[in-house]
Amino acid sequence: MSGPAIHVERLVFAYPDGRQALYGVDFTVERGERVALLGPNGAGKTTLVLHLNGILGSVAGGSGSGRIEIGGTGLHRDHLRVIRRKVGLVFQDPDDQLFMPTVRDDVAFGPANLGLRGAELDDRVREALVQVGMQDHADLAPHHLSYGQRRRVAVATVLAMRPEVLVLDEPSSNLDPASRRELADILTGLDVTLLMITHDLPYALQLCERSLLMDGGRIVADGRTRDLLGDAELMSAHRLELPYGFDPLSVPGPEGR
Amino acid sequence: MSGDGLLVAVDSKVHRIPAQVKIVALFVFVLAVVSTPAANFWAFALYGALLVAALVVAKLPVPVVSRRLAVETPFIVFALLLPFVATGPTVDVLGLQLSQSGVLGAWNILAKGTLGVIAAILLSATTGPRELLAGLERLRLPSTLVAILSFMVRYLSVVSDDLHRMRIARESRGYVGGRAGHLKAIAGGVGALFVRSFERGERVHLAMQSRGYTGRMPLLGEVGATRAQWMEGLTISLAAVAVAVTARVVGL
Amino acid sequence: MRFGRNRIKNVRVHVPDGFFDAPTSIATGLIAAGAVGFSLQRANREIRETGPALAGLTAAFVFAVQMVNFPVGAGTSGHLLGGALAAALVGPWTAVLVMSTVLLVQGLLFADGGLTALGTNITLMGLITVLVGYFITRALLQILPRRTGSVVPAATVGALVSVPVAALAFTGLYTIGGAVDIPIGKLATAMVGWHILVGIGEAVITAAVLGAVVATRPDLVYAARHLQPDLILVDADGNTSTVSPDKPIAARPAGRSLGIGVAITLVVAGGVSLVASAHPDGLEFVGAKLGFESAAKDSAVAGSPLADYGVSGIGNAQVSGALAGIIGVLVTIALGLAIAKVASLRTNKAS
Incomplete structure (x- = not known):
């Protein structure tokens, strides 16, 4: 196995209703890196990550062009199964991700599609639920869980597939402070390459050493999270604002660990 | 509901x-x-x-x-x-x-x-x-139908909540209901609800595909x-x- | 189906158990099962591409929307049946599945609508409204200007017509399999008259919903997919190119396959209702075959004033009337299909 975890080249894409979302995206993420994907609403962040496992884009029959490699494997129609096992995608709204009648069914969905059955499947489900601390809620229906719990189960559904790359779309949105911290603890403890879309800049600084800044369907900046957040001119040019009183230069980041 | x-x-x-x-x-x-x-x-x-x-x-x-x-x-x-x-x-x-x-x-x-x-x-x-x-699965109801039923049941509360929130939003802006003139407001809201529901359906399908779905739902495994x-x-x-x-x- | 001016919230009016006699329930059950099976087959390709989630969400949407009461006028309110709307939005085959799913969930999970009447309910509300609505929509789209927006007036007319046609079909079923002999002319007039009002409500809400969808996501409207304009794509170097839109579901005019569907429905409906009317009570028929007949005849039935209840109710005149009703509905559908087919042939030749 060779090559970077994620490699994207000249990626272009338009939605079927005519909206063009990506105007040529290039970036590379090495194995084990934790990268935040920042940018204003409508920058094309979600569209970009949906390309990473071939859900959108020319592979899926969409209108677009460009090249994507995951762990050295080119994204091609014939490799979709492999790619989708390698790239775990956690959607922004946990209700999109939890579609089965119970938590257990839902976490089992991915590994079952990989061919796991019986005791092996049960073990995998339990392991993933333990990782997010939800093992006691396996038999509940998703609509009986709190929002924070649903977000954690959503992460578990993807962890159960043992991905090499974990991609999260705004993992901290709509979480109360305690749930937000608990999720950060879970994510910090995982041994995977991480790409995380977020508007929560302190969260990006806490979890990710490197950040990509996206605007207008292109990557406009790529560097250390602390440097990007400290660049007031760059930040305001792309409608990014730090929370009141937050100084990115004075708080500890992931570099210290 | x-x-x-x-x-x-x-x-x-x-x-x-x-x-x-x-x-x-x-x-x-x-x-x-x-x-x-x-x-x-x-x-x-x-x-x-x-x-x-x-x-x-x-x-x-x-x-x-x-x-x-x-x-x-x-x-x-x-x-x-x-x-x-x-x-x-x-x-x-x-x-x-x-x-x-x-x-x-x-x-x-x-x-x-x-x-x-x-x-x-x-x-x-x-x-x-x-x-x-x-039970329906055990009774050999076609699997596609069971899958559609399953998604419908799962998202019934989500869609109803969307509808409920839209009604609250409408009423909190002074809508009282009953007058035919407001039919358009309701219908517009229902149109938005469809777009929301449909887009959620698309996202759910994406979420399923990204977890390896290839056209067959796993059995609910009831004995x-x-x-x-x-x-x-x-x-x-x-x-x-x-x-x-x-x-x-x-x-x- | 909806009777009278009920304004009770959240009561969706479905035929309960025992409303129609057993042969009618069985016949409509067969029609419904055939229609669902056929739709499953036809919709298979769409569902493989877009996923069952989309159909499930659409079903949840229809279910939720059926609970929204809207004013019809004259102090009454109605709610959407949604057959014609669903047909325009997700296509006729998926729509039949969606409507059947809604009715199945209402029957099993919410005890709404009888289980033995499920076939009747699916036939009336899941099949007839969808097919009538879709035929009219497609037929009108051939006449109207070729742009996505045209689907709104087309489906509006489809929705308007679909409801009274379903009411007429209900009357037809009642003539064949209703427990009590009531003047069919009066029933038909009342049902159709009232349902034209309901149909207006259905039409208005369908128009508004489709209008909203066309305004925001025109690509979602199945009935108008073939009318979408091409896309303009700008690549990394700023070059522009024109591509045809991504078509997750091919929008083929469902002409011939719909024709086959209608033919099957017609044969099944016609055949079964003939059997049903020849043997007004299936069990009695089976009983006679098994030799229970004498037992029944020897009992007090013979002398009772109710002796021929259910038999006298279905004289030959009514049977033919009922058949005429149903055949009328189906001929209307077939005619719509023929018009749509001829129109589409002409368009194809022209282009």
């Missing part, structure tokens, strides 16, 4: 019977009721008694059952009109000219409809949505029912069939 249907979460003998047995039992029972000529009043009394016994075993609270009976209302209205509009020989009741066949027809609709609704309540109040889906469970679950329905057959043989 909750995604749990009418489920009353208590533990009872009826709750524990596998869903596929209950679905078949309901169907057989209702079929027996429907095929009984309306004039066999004693048969309907027996059906009623059987159902009441089942409700007691299932530990269902009376208000749940009676509230749900409201779904029948429009047909009660229709049934009550029948004696006045039906043709044929008439009888005098309190000075009213009522059609005989109309009176019997009204009774027919009321008795069979009510028994059917109560039996259906018995199923839906003792069976959770997941069990119901697993089959034992012979004993079938016998236990079908007791009341078989009794109802016996009543129906007896009614046919002895006539009135």
Whole structure:
């Protein structure tokens, strides 16, 4: 196995209703890196990550062009199964991700599609639920869980597939402070390459050493999270604002660990 | 509208019977009721008694059952009109000219409809949505249909919540309802609801694909029912069939 | 189906158990099962591409929307049946599945609508409204200007017509399998008259919903997919190119396959209702075959004034009337299909 975890080249894409979302995206993420994907609403962040496992884009029959490699494997129609096992995608709204009648069914969905059955499947489900601390809620229906719990189960559904790359779309949105911290603890403890879309800049600084800044369907900046957040001119040019009183230069980041 | 249907979460003998047995039992029972000529009043009394016994075993609270009976209302209205509009020989009741066949027809609709609704309540109040889906799967309902049903049941509460939030938003901006002029507001909201629901459907499909979905849903993996469970679950329905057959043989 | 001016909230009016006699229930059950099976087969390709989630969400949407009451006028309110709307939005085959799913969930999970009447309910509300709505929509789209927006007026007319046609079909069923003999002319007039009002409500809400969808996501409207304009794509170097829109579901005019569907429905409906009317009570028929007949005849039935209840109710005149009703509905559908087919042939030749 060779090559970077994620490699994207000249990626272009338009939605079927005519909206063009990506105007040529290039970036590379090495194995084990934790990268935040920042940018204003409508920058094309979600569209970009949906390309990473071939859900959108020319592979899926969409209108677009460009090249994507995951762990050295080119994204091609014939490799979709492999790619989708390698790239775990956690959607922004946990209700999109939890579609089965119970938590257990839902976490089992991915590994079952990989061919796991019986005791092996049960073990995998339990392991993933333990990782997010939800093992006691396996038999509940998703609509009986709190929002924070649903977000954690959503992460578990993807962890159960043992991905090499974990991609999260705004993992901290709509979480109360305690749930937000608990999720950060879970994510910090995982041994995977991480790409995380977020508007929560302190969260990006806490979890990710490197950040990509996206605007207008292109990557406009790529560097250390602390440097990007400290660049007031760059930040305001792309409608990014730090929370009141937050100084990115004075708080500890992931570099210290 | 909750995604749990009418489920009353208590533990009872009826709750524990596998869903596929209950679905078949309901169907057989209702079929027996429907095929009984309306004039066999004693048969309907027996059906009623059987159902009441089942409700007691299932530990269902009376208000749940009676509230749900409201779904029948429009047909009660229709049934009550029948004696006045039906043709044929008439009888005098309190000075009213009522059609005989109309009176019997009204009774027919009321008795069979009510028994059917109560039996259906018995199923839906003792069976959770997941069990119901697993039961339908066991009964060999086409898997595509089971999948559609499963998604519908899962997202019923989500879509209803969306609708509810949109109504709150509308009402908090001074909408009171009732005037035809506001129809457009409701309809526009419903249009937005469809776009939301559809886009969620697309995202759910993406989420499924990204977890390796290739066109086949995993089985809900429910184990089959034992012979004993079938016998236990079908007791009341078989009794109802016996009543129906007896009614046919002895006539009135 | 909806009777009278009920304003009770959240009561969706479905035929309960025992409303129609057993043969009618069985016949409509067969029609419904055939229609669902056929739709499953036809919709298979769409569902494989877009996923069952989309159909499930659409079903949840229809279910939720059926609970919204809207004013019809004259102090009454109605709610959407949604057959024609669903057909325009997700296509006729998926729509039949969606409507059947809604009715199945209502029957099993909410004890709403009888289980033995499920076939009747699916036939009336899941099949007839969808097919009538879709035929009219497609036929009108051939006449109207070729742009996505045209689907709104087309489906509006489809929705308007679909409801009284379903009411007419209900009347037809009642004539064949209703327990009580009531003047069919009066029933038909009342049903159709009232349902034209309901149909207006259905039409208005369908128009508004489709209008909203066309305004925001025109690509979602199945009935108008073939009318979408091409896309303009700008690549990394700023070059523009024109591409045809991504078509997750091919929008083929469902002409011939719909024709086959209608033919099957017609044969099944016609055949079964003939059998049903020849043997007004299936069980009695079976009983006679099994030798119970004498037992029944010896009983008090013979002398009772109710002796021929159910038999006298279905004289030959009514049977033919009922059949005429149903055949009328189906001929209307077939005619719509023929018009759509001829129109589409002409368009194809022209282009």
